[in-house]
Amino acid sequence: MSEINERIRDGSVRVVTAEEMPELVDELGTQGAVREVDVVTTGTFGAMCSSGLFLNTGHSDPPIKISKAWLNNVEAYGGVAAVDLFLGATQPSEDRGDEYGGAHVMEDLVSGRDVELRAQGVVTDCYPRSELETTLRLDDFNQAIMVNPRNAYQRYAAAANSTERTLHTYMGTLLPRYGNVSYSGAGALSPIPNDPDFEYIGVGTRIFLCGGQGQIIGPGTQHLPQNGFATLMVKGDLKEMSSEFLRGATFQDYGPSLYVGLGVPIPVLNERIAEKTAVRDREIVTEIVDYGVPRRARPTVRRVNYEELYSGVVDIDGAEVKTSALSSRHVARKVASALGDSIRRGEFLLSEAVEPLSGVGRNNPVRQTKEFLLVGDVMSSEVVTVREEINIKEAARMIVGGTFDHLPVVSADEKLIGMVTAWDISKAVASDKTSHISEMMTRKVFIASPDEPLELAARKLHHHKISALPVVDKDHRVIGMLTSDHLSRLYGRRRRSK
Amino acid sequence: MKLMLHVAPGIVRKPIVSSVILETKALINIERAKVDAVSGEIVVDVDLDKCVEVKRAFEERGVRVVLLENPIIKDDDECVHCGACISICPTGTFRFEGSEVVADAGRCVQCASCITACPQRALRLVLK
C-alpha cells in the first residue's frame, strides 16, 4: 500500500476504472493484473436520500442559541448546540413544497448562490437574542460538512408496478401493468461490489465525495452485508464539492432527494482483490419487486442482473418491458475517471482503514407499539365452521344459534372451501331448490390473514362490498372471522375516545 | 411537421379538422387533443408539403396555429443522463447514445408524462 502511494506521489501509478478491469484480468490473469494495475476506481451517481449537512453559522452579536432554523424556507434541525444546524436532503421547503428541498439548498450552496437563513432562538443569559435573519454563501459558514448516514448501497432492488394505476415513488414513476422497470445503482462500477468482503474498504478509507475528498466513517444505517445490502456512512467537506457531482432532485409526489457522486479507489494488493474488481454487470444480481403491493415486504417479480437492466428491456411474464435508471451511468463513469485523474495527478492518496467494516449488520422492521392493528388483534377467534355435507336446516340452526351471519365451509382437512351466509340460506329456502350447502355456498371467498394490517383488510371489505372476511392461517385453515361490525365498533370507540 | 391548434371558444363544436381534411385532402394525424366545452388544444402531424396549405385552412376557420418544431426542450445543464424519461415516453422520444441521453424532439406529442418523471426537472414543453 505504501508502495502504491509512493507511485502516486512520483506519478508512475497505473489506474484503471472498474469497467476496464474485467477485460484486463481476462487478458493478463489475476497475477498479471496485480503486476500491471495499482488502483481500480469505482463510481456511482444516484439518488441517496439518506444524506445531510452539518453547518456551523458562526455566532451573531448579540449571540443566539438557535432552536429552529430555515435555509431558503427549508427547515434545518437546530437542536445541536447554539449555532450548529443539520440540514436533511429530503426535507421539503415550506413555500415551494417538494420542488425545492434540503438537497436543493446544498446544490445552491455548492454553486455559490445566496441562501437566506432565518432562525429562532431560546433566550438565555448567555444567548440573549431571539431571532436572526441573514443572507449567507457557502464561504460564510465556518464549516459545511456533509455527513450521509446511508450511501452507496451494494445493490438495490429494481421497481415495477402490477396495479392499474401509475405510482409515483422514490423509485420514480412506475407505469401500470408492468409498464416499465426502474432501477438504481451503477452495476460493475459500484464501489462495494468491487470489494464485497471489505478487504480494503473500512472506517477511514479516503473516498471521492461529490467532487471533493471525503472519508468512510463507518457502516451505513441499515448495513446488511450478510444479505448483500452493505451501505456506507460517509463524510466530506461541502466547500470542496462541485455541482457536477451533487444535485438536488425531486421525485414526483414523493419529495426532494440528493444525487450524490461517490467513488472509492481500490488498490490491487493481491489476486483476490484483482478477481473481485473484475466483477461484471451480469454478475451483479438484484430483484425486481412489485411496488403495487403496499407492504414493507414487497413481492419479488423476478431476479435480474445489471447487464439485463442496462440493455433497456427485460422480460416479465413473457412481455418485453422497458427499463430505465434513476441513477446515472454517465456521471458514475465521470466519477470513476475524475477520481482516477486526481490519483494520477498525485492529489489523492490512498488511506489504510483504521478498522474494517463489520461483515454483519441489522435492518429489522420497526417495533410498532401503537395504533397499528393487525387483523389478528381484532378478529373473533371463536368461529364456527361447517362441512359441506350438512343440510340447510342444520346450517340455519347454526347461524341462528351463533354470532355471525356467515358460516365458513371447510373440507375434511379443515381447509376453507367456501362460505354460506344467512342470505344464501333464506334464498335457498325460498326457492325450495337446493338442500345442500355445497350447492349454494360461494366458492370464491375473499380472505384475510392474521398478520395483515387491519387497514388493508378494511379496504378489502369496503372495496368488495362484503361484510365479513374469514381469517385463515398459511395452511388455509380458518382461525377467525373479521366483520364490518368489528370495524365499526373499533372505530366508533376510537372516535369517542378522541 | 407538427402543428399546435388553439381552438377558440365558439368554434370548438364545429367539425373543423374534418372540414380542413376535406378541403386540403391532406392526411392529418391527430396526436393529442384536449378539448372541453369552451376551448381546445390539438396537436396534429401533417406532411411537410401540405403544411402551409393546412395551416392557412385552419387559420381561415379562426384557429390559431403554431408550428411545433421543437415540442420539448431538454436542458442539458440540468440533465444527468439517468434515462428515467426513456421508459416513460410513449413515443420513444429519448434514447441512449453511448451513456448520454438524447432527445428526438420531433417524436414528442406533448403528453407531459416525462415532465414530472424527470428527477432533475430538466424537461420543459414548449408553448405550455
Ligand code: SF4
Ligand atoms: S429524466 Fe431528466 S435527467 Fe434523466 S435523462 Fe431524462 S431529461 Fe435527463
Ligand code: SF4
Ligand atoms: S411529453 Fe410525452 S411524448 Fe413528449 S417527450 Fe415527454 S413523454 Fe414523450
